[in-house]
Amino acid sequence: DPDSFEALKSSLKSMVERKTPEDPIRVWVPGCATGEEAYSLAMLLVEEIERDGRPIDLRLLATDIDRDAIEFASAASYPDSISADVSPERLARFFVSKGDSYQVARSVRQSVIFAAHNMVKDAPFSRLDLVSCRNLFIYFDATLQQRALSLVHFALKPAGFVFLGGSEAITDMP
Helix, strand or coil: CHHHHHHHHHHHHHHHHCCCCCCCEEEEEECCCCCHHHHHHHHHHHHHHHHHCCCCCEEEEEEECCHHHHHHHHHCEEEHHHHHCCCHHHHHHHEEEECCEEEECHHHHCCEEEEECCCCCCCCCCCEEEEEECCCHHHCCHHHHHHHHHHHHHHEEEEEEEEECCCCCCCCCC
16 A cells, blocks of 8 residues: 555655654554564565664554464565565565565564564553554454454553554444
C-alpha cells in the first residue's frame, strides 16, 4: 500500500526529530503475519534516522498468535516476486539476493524482534511511539475491537501514532 506508507513518512519524520540518542524509537506491529509490514516500517525508519543524522536506536516488536507465521517472519526470506513491490534501490540496500529469494539484510533484521503474543489476552506493551495495526481489526468483532483499541491507547506514549489499514472498519469508541 504505497500511498499509505508515503503518508506515514511525515509522521515518522516528526517522531525521529523529537527523539534523543537516549530515547529509542519503539514500535509495535501486532498481527504481523509473515513480517512484511514490520520490515517495511523498519526500513522507512532506518532511512528517516539516517536523514536526521543522529544515532537513534530503533526497537521494533512484531507479534502474532500464529507461531508458524512468526517463524517465517523471523527467517526474513521472501520470494523474488517482491521485486514487483520493492524499489530497486531498497532491494539493493535492504536485501540480499539468495537465488530465487531475497533475505532482509542483517542490519534491518537486528532492529526487529518477532514474538508469539495475543494482543487481547497477553500483557500489553507500553511507552510506544508507533503501533501499526494494518488489516488486523477487520478480523475482530466490535467488542474485541474496543478491547484492542483500549490496549493500543494504553501502549502509546502521549504523542504516539497509530497506523491503520485502509480496510479497517473501527466501531464507535470514545
